[in-house]
Amino acid sequence: MDTLLIQGKFKxxxxxxxxxxxxxxxxxxxxxxxxxxxxKADYAVENQQCLVVPILIHQHHxxxxxxxxxxxxxxxxxxxxxxxQDISVEQWxxx
Numbered sequence: 001m002d003t004l005l006i007q008g009k010f011k012x013x014x015x016x017x018x019x020x021x022x023x024x025x026x027x028x029x030x031x032x033x034x035x036x037x038x039x040k041a042d043y044a045v046e047n048q049q050c051l052v053v054p055i056l057i058h059q060h061h062x063x064x065x066x067x068x069x070x071x072x073x074x075x076x077x078x079x080x081x082x083x084x085q086d087i088s089v090e091q092w093x094x095x
Contacts (some may be wrong), residue, residue, distance in 0.1 A: 030086030
């Protein structure tokens with residue numbers, strides 16, 4: 001996959017519960033996972049929609065080579081935090 005191919009061309013909208021499921025599924029597979037329980041405890045976010053923007057194609061987990069996946073910027077209304085979530089190609093297609 002070409003990194004330039006994904007920059008700024010693909011965006012999806014999903015919900016926080018869907019991203020929670022992805023984070024839990026990817027906990028031992030990818031480096032970047034969001035702790036939604038911690039985030040929900042600190043901010044008033046629950047079931048709102050989020051913008052998911054892939055920013056690069058990544059191929060490592062804890063220094064080891066793994067299958068290519070997207071590192072995504074997650075935009076949540078009302079949060080200025082930089083949220084990054086690794087999402088497999090299959091998970092991306094299902095969003």
